[in-house]
Amino acid sequence: MTTVxxxxxxxxxxxxxxxxxxxxxxxxxxxxPDGVIYLDGNSLGALPSAVPAVVGDVVHRQxxxxxxxxxxxxxxxxxxxxxxxxxxxxxxxxxxxVVVTDSxxxxxxxxxxxxxxxxxxxxxxxxxxxxxPTDLYMTDSAARLAGLEVRRVHPRDAVAAIxxxxxxxxxxxxxxxxxxxGELWDLVAITEAAHAVGALACWDLCHSAGVLDIRxxxxxxxxxxxxxxxxxxxxxxxxxxxxxxxxxxxxxxQPLTGWHGHARPFEMSGTYEPAPGITRARVGTxxxxxVLALEAALTAYDGLSxxxxxxxxxxxxxxxxxALDALGVDLPLATPRDDxxxxxxxxxxxxxxxxxxxxxxxxGVIGDFREPDIIRLGFAPLYVTxxxxxxxxxxxxxxxxxxxxxxPEFTExxxxx
Amino acid sequence: MTTVxxxxxxxxxxxxxxxxxxxxxxxxxxxxPDGVIYLDGNSLGALPSAVPAVVGDVVHRQxxxxxxxxxxxxxxxxxxxxxxxxxxxxxxxxxxxVVVTDSxxxxxxxxxxxxxxxxxxxxxxxxxxxxxPTDLYMTDSAARLAGLEVRRVHPRDAVAAIxxxxxxxxxxxxxxxxxxxGELWDLVAITEAAHAVGALACWDLCHSAGVLDIRxxxxxxxxxxxxxxxxxxxxxxxxxxxxxxxxxxxxxxQPLTGWHGHARPFEMSGTYEPAPGITRARVGTxxxxxVLALEAALTAYDGLSxxxxxxxxxxxxxxxxxALDALGVDLPLATPRDDxxxxxxxxxxxxxxxxxxxxxxxxGVIGDFREPDIIRLGFAPLYVTxxxxxxxxxxxxxxxxxxxxxxPEFTExxxxx
Numbered sequence: 001m002t003t004v005x006x007x008x009x010x011x012x013x014x015x016x017x018x019x020x021x022x023x024x025x026x027x028x029x030x031x032x033p034d035g036v037i038y039l040d041g042n043s044l045g046a047l048p049s050a051v052p053a054v055v056g057d058v059v060h061r062q063x064x065x066x067x068x069x070x071x072x073x074x075x076x077x078x079x080x081x082x083x084x085x086x087x088x089x090x091x092x093x094x095x096x097x098v099v100v101t102d103s104x105x106x107x108x109x110x111x112x113x114x115x116x117x118x119x120x121x122x123x124x125x126x127x128x129x130x131x132x133p134t135d136l137y138m139t140d141s142a143a144r145l146a147g148l149e150v151r152r153v154h155p156r157d158a159v160a161a162i163x164x165x166x167x168x169x170x171x172x173x174x175x176x177x178x179x180x181x182g183e184l185w186d187l188v189a190i191t192e193a194a195h196a197v198g199a200l201a202c203w204d205l206c207h208s209a210g211v212l213d214i215r216x217x218x219x220x221x222x223x224x225x226x227x228x229x230x231x232x233x234x235x236x237x238x239x240x241x242x243x244x245x246x247x248x249x250x251x252x253x254q255p256l257t258g259w260h261g262h263a264r265p266f267e268m269s270g271t272y273e274p275a276p277g278i279t280r281a282r283v284g285t286x287x288x289x290x291v292l293a294l295e296a297a298l299t300a301y302d303g304l305s306x307x308x309x310x311x312x313x314x315x316x317x318x319x320x321x322x323a324l325d326a327l328g329v330d331l332p333l334a335t336p337r338d339d340x341x342x343x344x345x346x347x348x349x350x351x352x353x354x355x356x357x358x359x360x361x362x363x364g365v366i367g368d369f370r371e372p373d374i375i376r377l378g379f380a381p382l383y384v385t386x387x388x389x390x391x392x393x394x395x396x397x398x399x400x401x402x403x404x405x406x407x408p409e410f411t412e413x414x415x416x417x
Numbered sequence: 418m419t420t421v422x423x424x425x426x427x428x429x430x431x432x433x434x435x436x437x438x439x440x441x442x443x444x445x446x447x448x449x450p451d452g453v454i455y456l457d458g459n460s461l462g463a464l465p466s467a468v469p470a471v472v473g474d475v476v477h478r479q480x481x482x483x484x485x486x487x488x489x490x491x492x493x494x495x496x497x498x499x500x501x502x503x504x505x506x507x508x509x510x511x512x513x514x515v516v517v518t519d520s521x522x523x524x525x526x527x528x529x530x531x532x533x534x535x536x537x538x539x540x541x542x543x544x545x546x547x548x549x550p551t552d553l554y555m556t557d558s559a560a561r562l563a564g565l566e567v568r569r570v571h572p573r574d575a576v577a578a579i580x581x582x583x584x585x586x587x588x589x590x591x592x593x594x595x596x597x598x599g600e601l602w603d604l605v606a607i608t609e610a611a612h613a614v615g616a617l618a619c620w621d622l623c624h625s626a627g628v629l630d631i632r633x634x635x636x637x638x639x640x641x642x643x644x645x646x647x648x649x650x651x652x653x654x655x656x657x658x659x660x661x662x663x664x665x666x667x668x669x670x671q672p673l674t675g676w677h678g679h680a681r682p683f684e685m686s687g688t689y690e691p692a693p694g695i696t697r698a699r700v701g702t703x704x705x706x707x708v709l710a711l712e713a714a715l716t717a718y719d720g721l722s723x724x725x726x727x728x729x730x731x732x733x734x735x736x737x738x739x740a741l742d743a744l745g746v747d748l749p750l751a752t753p754r755d756d757x758x759x760x761x762x763x764x765x766x767x768x769x770x771x772x773x774x775x776x777x778x779x780x781g782v783i784g785d786f787r788e789p790d791i792i793r794l795g796f797a798p799l800y801v802t803x804x805x806x807x808x809x810x811x812x813x814x815x816x817x818x819x820x821x822x823x824x825p826e827f828t829e830x831x832x833x834x
Contacts, residue, residue: 033482040485047481052473055706059472063652064464065450067783068457076653103701105675106523113562129687134676134701137689141674145530145562152687229702235480236493236705257558258522259551268788270546270569272554284520284551285646288653289472290704366485371685 003327007394010323014386017315022308023381029300030233030383037388037395039367042179042207042345042378045233045297054296058289080239080260080286081279083295087232087241090298090306091205091224092215098243099278100228100291102256104206105134107225107242108173110254110281112142114244115171115200115223117253122170122199125150126161132179135204139173145255155185162193169197171223175204176212177343180370182335184212184343188219195220200248206230209241210301211344211381213310216243223248231344231380234294242281249277258283300382312381313344316389320346320379323393329400334374345378348396350405358410359399365392423743424811427736431803434732439725440798446717447650447800454805454812456784459596459624459762459795462650462714471713475706497656497677497703498696500712504649504658507715507723508622508641509632515660516695517645517708519673521623522551524642524659525590527671527698529559531661532588532617532640534670539587539616542567543578549596552621556590562672572602579610586614588640592621593629594760597787599752601629601760605636612637617665623647626658627718628761628798630727633660640665648761648797651711659698666694675700717799729798730761733806737763737796740810746817751791762795765813767822775827776816782809 018024030046032038038046062074071077084098091098101107112125127139129152136152143150148170153161155174162172172194176187191201200222208214210231216224222245228238244252253274259265260282263273274280301309321337334347350356350373357369357376367377375396379389399405435441447463449455455463479491488494501515508515518524529542544556546569553569560567565587570578572591579589589611593604608618617639625631627648633641639662645655661669670691676682677699680690691697718726738754751764767773767790774786774793784794792813796806816822 031481038484044480044485046484047476052476055472055476056469059464059469059652063461064448067455067463068461068785069783070653102519102523103675105701106519106673109673133679133685133687136687137674137676137679140689141672145672235476236487237702237708239704240701255558255562256523256526257554258520259554262550262554266788268550270550270553272557284522284657285654287656287704287707289706289710291654293706368485371683
């Protein structure tokens, strides 16, 4: 009877919180399959309901009927900066500083080389050893070409390492949220420390844009990159974005000098001259089906402030943790309980984490596994409600308490991003 | 009466050629607006009829319903190499050497830096001063980072310049077709000359893939890049491709080391280890709406051999030139009349080329303008018929003979790609 009582109490509380949420009703802006609690929006965001009609229009009318004329008539030419500005509104960036282009990996390459050129003579780049691997690989590769030294220093030690590097430091490049644990780092402190020695800071917003109250301009970030297909819901492999603070734009000298970044691309000059402003971070012709799907997806944020989204995210993840406690699930949390140190996911540790994730998926609770022992559950507050959070906690309880994860069908390994 | 006679004779000949063409009926594989003769497939290919249903499925079912599970269940993970192999069939590349990824610009950056690393100690890169500008910009930027010297040498002088550079030469990087004039260059001779001094050759196939009988493997190309949105009809900004010959793959050390190029991406190792094979040329998560649209588009080539496509292309462009002659259009041809030196476009010169192009567009004949005086008309033989070619020639005659291009509405300039 205790479980029933706990269920009823948690569900009642969840319903109240949902009703009072500033995001009440935003789930209706998404198309989700029945019977699914989708906690993997930090890997691939759900389908916003506005997307299919826009993609259909892009294919049939813009491409099929208008053909090449759509560069002007459908304003394809400004799509990347237009969508960049829309993302800018979610990450505290005034217009003209964000562009949608390429992948996060490619944009980090531009950022690292570009930062080194903004700080000539400085050779050290600091980054997190626990970064998402592509950040490490791309930083290493940029360093190899640009003659830099990469120091991998944990974010909690970054301020000290910045002071130690001093005037050798060109760039401190950190993610605001650890992709595995969901721990939130103090990028403001890292940025201030970098500025104190004359260096720059680059923020990786892959796990922050669209769920945190990021304030790039106000907090003095120099550069930022992020992903379009996670909490921004742009669709599989949606193009990424890059932010360059206004004060650096005129001197931002990025290494992937494609014709879409040229000041006057149709003059077909043989000499590269970067476009004024953030347009210079563009490279080749962008994948417009994906760019315009992302634009449509961002309308799911219409009328929502980043502060409201962040509050809802903390409320949902907080209730999920509370429900785990109440239900007696005693798995170690990899994610901080403290609101000030938690992104928008809750990660649990379990020696058979892979099988636990498979068992949850079989129950319709879709999360993902990360090496070595992480059950990663992302909460996209636009479509994951408090009621979902309580139901997800009950599924976790059942999988663990009934040892469902030991069933053979859940132990076979496959590739899941 | 002469004009009527000429019209009838040309049209009859065109109808016969269409009926006999190995590509007879392939126009039905495309959705084109009524009243349009589309001669800009070298800028943005037309919409293949197979695409909309596939894109709808990707959006609704693969993304919307299967969500993250589509990486396995819809085999997103192998899409880039699967589509790469499909392109390989059109450019004479055996499976496992082509991958769809990024933009042409980004792929050229990988190719130039990768080539230099395959030929350490060599510092010279040769390229065409009349290349499409992005090739020049990216080559310059790669050279700046990798410590190379770029020599811009016209393709007709390339063999001599290769011999002169000798063992300093790392790479000869040339387009097979001049994007403005449509002139076809002898990349086989350039490749043989490069190999004779121990260097590599990279082929830019943007204006060749899907219309020429390219034989990368047979002709010994080392590297190649190309575009998915021109004659391959993958849609606006469709991802590009890169080819690395099998013999170079194990040592191909490209600079954009993203996690999708890693041997075991889900181990999340902090150390980059390139995947075996062409997968190492992948970088970040690819824009799957665009990748899978390109895959669907390529089915328009089902059952067609590159040799047949090339024959049809030459037949259509040849008839267009013949029709211009017969109709008394005496604009200078920028494109060689000789089949052996002509790509799949016919470019004409006119001092008011921009206005001529606008006047043609008003008549439903869509081509494009290229600085300074080029009327560029691309013939995609899968959907441009011999009858279209004759009709287009008659429109050109009318625009020139009646001086339609002098009308004020045709002289205003705007951006058209």
